[in-house]
Amino acid sequence: QKDGKHTVVIVGYGGMGSYHAKLIKDNGKFEVIGTYDTDTARGAVSEQDGYRAYGSYDEVLSDGAVEIVLIATPNDVHKDIAVRALAAGKHVICEKPVTMSVDEFKEMMAAAQQAQRVLMVHQNRRWDDDFLIIKQMYEQGTIGDIFRIESRVHGANGIPGDWRHLEAHGGGMLLDWGVHLLDQLIFMIDSKITSLSSRLSFILGDEVDDGFEAVLQFENGISALVEVGTTNFITLPRWYVKGTEGTGVIEDWSMTGRIVTRNHGAERVEPTPIQAGAGLTKTMAPPSETATITGALPEPYRQPSSFYDNFAAVLAGTAEPIVKNEEVLRVMNLIEVIFEAGRTGETMKDFDLYA
Numbered sequence: 001q002k003d004g005k006h007t008v009v010i011v012g013y014g015g016m017g018s019y020h021a022k023l024i025k026d027n028g029k030f031e032v033i034g035t036y037d038t039d040t041a042r043g044a045v046s047e048q049d050g051y052r053a054y055g056s057y058d059e060v061l062s063d064g065a066v067e068i069v070l071i072a073t074p075n076d077v078h079k080d081i082a083v084r085a086l087a088a089g090k091h092v093i094c095e096k097p098v099t100m101s102v103d104e105f106k107e108m109m110a111a112a113q114q115a116q117r118v119l120m121v122h123q124n125r126r127w128d129d130d131f132l133i134i135k136q137m138y139e140q141g142t143i144g145d146i147f148r149i150e151s152r153v154h155g156a157n158g159i160p161g162d163w164r165h166l167e168a169h170g171g172g173m174l175l176d177w178g179v180h181l182l183d184q185l186i187f188m189i190d191s192k193i194t195s196l197s198s199r200l201s202f203i204l205g206d207e208v209d210d211g212f213e214a215v216l217q218f219e220n221g222i223s224a225l226v227e228v229g230t231t232n233f234i235t236l237p238r239w240y241v242k243g244t245e246g247t248g249v250i251e252d253w254s255m256t257g258r259i260v261t262r263n264h265g266a267e268r269v270e271p272t273p274i275q276a277g278a279g280l281t282k283t284m285a286p287p288s289e290t291a292t293i294t295g296a297l298p299e300p301y302r303q304p305s306s307f308y309d310n311f312a313a314v315l316a317g318t319a320e321p322i323v324k325n326e327e328v329l330r331v332m333n334l335i336e337v338i339f340e341a342g343r344t345g346e347t348m349k350d351f352d353l354y355a
């Protein structure tokens with residue numbers, strides 16, 4: 001510790017590495033005492049930002065002043081960096097996807113177990129307000145029993161950056177946004193997945209997926225669609241959920257959205273047929289004005305503490321991690337099943353996410 005703060009070295013001082021430096025400064029319980037990046041230009045930026053740039057990773061590991069190694073490199077090197085840090089007695093915070101495969105993550109967990117050090121994955125989107133609103137609606141029955149969840153992120157910029165285009169670095173959208181959306185979904189729904197199908201898209205001609213769709217059927221009756229797209233010039237809502245009493249929509253991260261529920265107080269009025277295209281329809285006519293109630297989204301649940309507050313409490317032994325490694329393992333298993341379903345075109349059944 002330094003001045004009562006936990007000391008951190010950020011390995012990989014790129015986009016996310018510098019964002020962590022800001023998060024850590026805002027949190028106040030930790031202090032960044034340096035960075036290590038294989039790109040010396042990023043080392044120079046680090047020095048400008050006031051953080052010592054270590055000359056090598058060995059130098060970081062042999063520095064007894066370093067308590068925590070934070071990993072924000074491309075995905076293919078997370079495992080080696082983490083295992084070496086743990087073996088050197090450091091705690092580890094690792095960016096998502098934690099590794100490229102289930103086997104790699106198991107190796108990482110074993111290293112943490114052996115070294116008796118904390119390993120926590122930065123699944124930060126468990127703190128997203130949009131997700132916490134949906135989670136609250138799910139738990140409180142705001143629109144009745146939810147039976148359909150559509151969770152999407154749509155962009156029109158293709159795959160960003162450089163390493164994200166390459167399989168060897170763990171590129172592609174399933175390993176990028178996919179990890180967040182799937183983590184949210186199975187963190188919220190405590191039910192076995194009984195079947196799954198998926199389709200990966202390669203519209204942009206990259207060797208990795210530029211988006212995907214996965215359809216998951218849960219034992220408790222919920223069906224979920226998870227979709228990531230980078231070729232969507234018109235975007236669909238971030239969340240579209242249906243329950244036995246209503247429908248909810250959240251458009252975007254500014255929490256534009258609404259809930260429409262059945263009005264039990266209203267007398268039942270048959271909808272009046274409307275002209276639709278070249279025909280008439282009653283089925284698809286809007287409900288009568290009194291038949292439904294349109295309301296605002298509920299206030300989101302708040303997580304009891306921020307990622308970094310929780311990490312500090314886990315170090316102190318006073319709290320359980322909010323992001324548990326068993327949950328991360330489940331997501332990594334799920335991702336492997338989705339890749340397999342995409343490759344084979346088969347509907348997957350009887351898989352074990354705890355294996």
Ligand code: NAD
Pocket residue numbers: 011012013014015016017036037038039042071072073074075077095096097122124161163176
């Ligand atoms: P980036 O390319 O901006 O930064 C990665 C940095 O790591 C680069 O500066 C690169 O030079 C450096 N690097 C590469 N190999 C290294 C090594 N062996 N040792 C030390 N440094 C090395 O990438 P990014 O967008 O910051 O992504 C980094 C990680 O953060 C990825 O795992 C990504 O999935 C994750 N990420 C998470 C979120 C989130 O919201 N949780 C958002 C963006 C990125």
